[in-house]
Amino acid sequence: MARIAVVTSAPPGVEGGHLVIARSLVHALGDFGHEASLVTTPSYPFGHQAREYFDTWRTNVRTIDGRRVDHVITTRYPSYAVRHPSHVCWLNHTMREYYDLWEDFSGRLSPQGRVKESVRRGLIHAADSHFFFWHVKHLYAQSKTVQARLRRWNHTSSDLLYPPAPPRGYRCDGYEPYLFVVSRLAPLKRIDLVLDALATPPAAGIRCVIAGEGSDAGALQHRADQLGLRDRVSFVGRIDDDALVEHLARCRAVAFVPKQEDYGFVTTEAFSSSKPVITTTDSGGPAELVRDGEHGRVVAPTADALGLALAEVMGSAAYAERLGTAARAVADTMSWARVAATLGRPL
Numbered sequence: 001m002a003r004i005a006v007v008t009s010a011p012p013g014v015e016g017g018h019l020v021i022a023r024s025l026v027h028a029l030g031d032f033g034h035e036a037s038l039v040t041t042p043s044y045p046f047g048h049q050a051r052e053y054f055d056t057w058r059t060n061v062r063t064i065d066g067r068r069v070d071h072v073i074t075t076r077y078p079s080y081a082v083r084h085p086s087h088v089c090w091l092n093h094t095m096r097e098y099y100d101l102w103e104d105f106s107g108r109l110s111p112q113g114r115v116k117e118s119v120r121r122g123l124i125h126a127a128d129s130h131f132f133f134w135h136v137k138h139l140y141a142q143s144k145t146v147q148a149r150l151r152r153w154n155h156t157s158s159d160l161l162y163p164p165a166p167p168r169g170y171r172c173d174g175y176e177p178y179l180f181v182v183s184r185l186a187p188l189k190r191i192d193l194v195l196d197a198l199a200t201p202p203a204a205g206i207r208c209v210i211a212g213e214g215s216d217a218g219a220l221q222h223r224a225d226q227l228g229l230r231d232r233v234s235f236v237g238r239i240d241d242d243a244l245v246e247h248l249a250r251c252r253a254v255a256f257v258p259k260q261e262d263y264g265f266v267t268t269e270a271f272s273s274s275k276p277v278i279t280t281t282d283s284g285g286p287a288e289l290v291r292d293g294e295h296g297r298v299v300a301p302t303a304d305a306l307g308l309a310l311a312e313v314m315g316s317a318a319y320a321e322r323l324g325t326a327a328r329a330v331a332d333t334m335s336w337a338r339v340a341a342t343l344g345r346p347l
Helices: 017-031 049-058 102-106 111-134 144-154 191-198 217-226 241-250 265-272 285-289 303-314 317-331 336-343
Strands: 003-009 035-041 071-074 087-091 138-141 178-182 207-211 233-237 253-255 277-280 296-299
Touching: 003 017, 017 035, 017 265, 017 336, 035 049, 049 111, 102 111, 111 144, 138 144, 144 285, 178 191, 178 241, 191 207, 191 217, 191 303, 207 241, 217 233, 241 265, 253 265, 253 303, 253 317, 265 277, 265 285, 265 317, 277 285, 277 303, 296 303, 303 317
Parallel strands: 003 035, 003 071, 071 087, 087 138, 178 207, 178 253, 207 233, 253 277, 277 296
Antiparallel strands: none
16 A cells, blocks of 8 residues: 555634545545554635645645655645646645635736735636646646636646535434524635524524634624524534534534635535535535435525525425435445545556
8 A cells, every 4th residue: 555645734723624624635545554644734814825735735745754645635725836746636626715716716806916916816816827837737626616616717627526524423303493593604614604594584593503703703603693583593612523413413504605606615514414414506615415305405695585495394394204215325435444445556
């Protein structure tokens, strides 16, 4: 078997899904018989992208602790800038501010700032395309959403390989009458849309538990107060793995409505717990996995449409169970062993 380095970037203080994926992959490769290690590349504050790419390019991944590395698997930008003759990239995402989030990002800049960032954007696009072509021997995308971005901006093809849920003790203890939302509390996760939906007449009376922390925490709690929801919406903050599994086991359904999410573990974790997922047509990765009326609901990203979907699923434990059972069947087709077998072959 091979000695493998799983390489990702790790911004200080950010525990994102890309790190969960990288750690899960290291464990899966170990279970498959490989000797795998996690390598994190240098990360710097926004505005220092050139230094970040250059230092990643200089990162030694050919040896670890003086021993030769046979194979490298990279994920989040700019980890794919590393150099190794056997290099597979399982792409989580590129720097989204310069890709699909460009209009939102640049719209907040001054005219001078927009010109400056436009130059950086062009350089980042060129660098990414170069590395995908010259450094990466085989490119996989973690969702169709990521595949589409690669085709549109980097003119690069890729194979699809969905990540399974992180290895946890998922179970289903029933379908208690509360909706569960777990996410970083940030604008792109659109927790405010869930609150607005809960305030619509069809969703009146639905209880909701929201787990997570982030920059929008205070604003979301204030929004819940304004909408008169605080008697049925609970903000429980950051929770550990045991509490996460407990909520997934007990809740009736999970709402996950981000905007153009790269993938989103929430969907597969809910599926692994036999719970339906209610999402939106523009959610990206979640909408790829959830078939409307089969594993949950996929509706327009409006409060009214979401409120009706919440009322439908939350109004019947039997209906939620039927959807959740079908969702679990999807989760059962995904395995880390398959991922390790696919990505772990030296080229």
